[in-house]
Amino acid sequence: MQPVKQAALPFHAPKDHGPPVTDHGPRTTGDEPPATHDGPRTKYPGPIFVRHARARRYVVSVREDGGVRVTLPRWGSMREAREFFGRLDGWIERQRRRLEADRRKMPRVPDTDRRGAMERARRELPVRLLELAAGLGLTVAKVSIRNQRWRWGSCSPRGHICLNWRLVNMPAWVRDYVLIHELMHLRRLDHSKKFWKLVAEQCPEYHAARRWLRENGRSL
Numbered sequence: 158m159q160p161v162k163q164a165a166l167p168f169h170a171p172k173d174h175g176p177p178v179t180d181h182g183p184r185t186t187g188d189e190p191p192a193t194h195d196g197p198r199t200k201y202p203g204p205i206f207v208r209h210a211r212a213r214r215y216v217v218s219v220r221e222d223g224g225v226r227v228t229l230p231r232w233g234s235m236r237e238a239r240e241f242f243g244r245l246d247g248w249i250e251r252q253r254r255r256l257e258a259d260r261r262k263m264p265r266v267p268d269t270d271r272r273g274a275m276e277r278a279r280r281e282l283p284v285r286l287l288e289l290a291a292g293l294g295l296t297v298a299k300v301s302i303r304n305q306r307w308r309w310g311s312c313s314p315r316g317h318i319c320l321n322w323r324l325v326n327m328p329a330w331v332r333d334y335v336l337i338h339e340l341m342h343l344r345r346l347d348h349s350k351k352f353w354k355l356v357a358e359q360c361p362e363y364h365a366a367r368r369w370l371r372e373n374g375r376s377l
């Protein structure tokens with residue numbers, strides 16, 4: 158659940174296959190990223206290029222700290238990845254501005270409330286996640302509860318799901334949508350139409366849940 162842009166055009170599979178990819182999650186390509194691409198004025202680090210066995214397209218995402226990650230499919234080339242990334246300058250800039258604006262708007266939760274909610278989150282969220290996973294026949298490698306201010310959850314290629322403790326302050330049906338969203342990333346790591354179809358099958362009210370998060374998420 159972070160700003161993500163995927164290559165829209167059907168990139169052809171190039172002859173250059175890049176380094177071998179194992180099932181041990183993402184790895185860097187070994188190629189040096191274009192360090193000067195962002196220009197010397199930027200306060201953000203250069204993009205990170207990661208090759209991923211399960212990625213089906215080139216994917217550019219902006220992390221909550223404003224850093225950019227470019228995911229290459231197994232057959233992807235650094236040249237095409239850079240080309241795709243280079244075309245998204247304006248989009249990346251807009252996402253960073255939006256993230257900064259969100260950060261300024263986010264209210265602070267008092268520390269005592271936070272500790273209690275964090276404990277409740279550690280007790281309740283992994284249990285519910287694993288319950289849903291079992292019902293779907295999915296295996297979660299690891300669950301962590303995090304104090305992520307700008308994301309509700311994340312799923313790593315190795316099946317490690319991180320959940321925001323603030324999920325315990327949501328209505329159950331909205332919380333379940335976020336859990337299902339992350340679980341469906343065990344099947345697909347992107348936000349493609351196919352991914353949303355998987356989500357819709359398990360959580361038909363997902364549009365309403367996303368709307369709820371947009372409208373109420375910041376006050377949690």
Ligand SMILES: [Zn+2]
Pocket residue numbers: 158159338342348
């Ligand atoms: Zn997602």
